[in-house]
Amino acid sequence: MSQEKGWNSVAATKSAKNPTAHNDTPNTPEVRESAIAKMKVAELRQKLRTHGVKDTAELKKPELVKKLIKAEVSATKTKSTKKNPTSGNDTPNTPDVSESAIAAMKVDGLRRKLRGHGVKDTAELKKPELVKKLIKAEVAATKKSTSTKKTSSAKKSTTKSKNPTSGNDTPNTPDVSESAIAAMKVDDLRRRLRGHGVKGTGELKKPELVQRLIKVETAGARKKASKK
Template sequence: MAATKSRNDTPNTPDVSESKIARMKVDELRRELKSRGVKGTEGLKKPELVDKLVKAEVRAAKGGKKNPTSRNDTPNTPEVSETAVSRMKASDLRTRLARRGVKGTADMKKPELVERYVKAELKSAKTSKKSTSAKNPTSRNDTPNTPEVSESKIARMKVADLRTQLARRGVKGTADLKKPELVKKLTQSLTGKSR
């Protein structure tokens, strides 16, 4: 970039700093572009990434945002916020991914961890939407004969708590099960006991 106009090639948008963008690392540039909905950045070199991000910033500063969902690339699942995930520490992301059964995160950099976690959140959100829609005509209770068993309450439990509850009920082999399977097993265990 030419360093004219006091290091800002966009005098009409003083809040866009090309020099600040140019100092960013390649991974940071790709992550920022991805959060703005810009795709196909994998094969680009740093100058091209800088140019794309400057253009995206200028568009946003002028009010021509391409992303109407406040930096959320998943408008169908608003409960998954990419910005909130990208603000998390790498260690927190690794811990949360491990809880979800995702392996091989030790050598991943933060952008990869963010991407993995967002995918896991999306998958979880879509799974929970499917399980609560159409299948569930009884106000989130698939067991109307046992109203003391609340599936929605069980579904909100943490995986560790689900495993603990199942172990207390003598259910074995839960170590490799994912949360939906644990929820189903605990529900079956509770409804079986209450009948």
């Protein structure tokens, strides 16, 4: 008893030898090392037994303190992981999917969201399983959406290469709007070409008519500019 009393009395002056006296674990704020260091030997042993730690009878207070801190920190981390395995961890390739937000959702909300993704038979699943399923479904949906957008962009790029006049105005003849010509109807294109003296357009399709009119209009604009 006197040994325990003496240890408590010099605890504050021996912080270098016993760094746990006033040091709370930074990653586990629920575990207060300073509070554990103030506990009595009997309390330390009893607390350790609740953590499943045996054979503490021969251990002195400093050893009991260290063992209990270790056990408490381990238990806190395990508890936190079980409750929220995805807390604060967002998928790097799908930033739109917030795992932490999903993990914070209620069970009913998780099931409703999963139904929206076409996932059925969730009634028997517990929250951790629902969280994993929803994260998987959201990630898959996000990747699919991204892939669709890329495919759409690639198609637009291909369309532009096939029809280079769409949205592309001739730089040297700003008076000739290729995009406007490309938007014209077939009859209008033929009529416009006839106005430029171009015949034999009856068998031509729209892309050919567009190219011919652009060529004629560009030539006319350049000729007009050279005269000025």
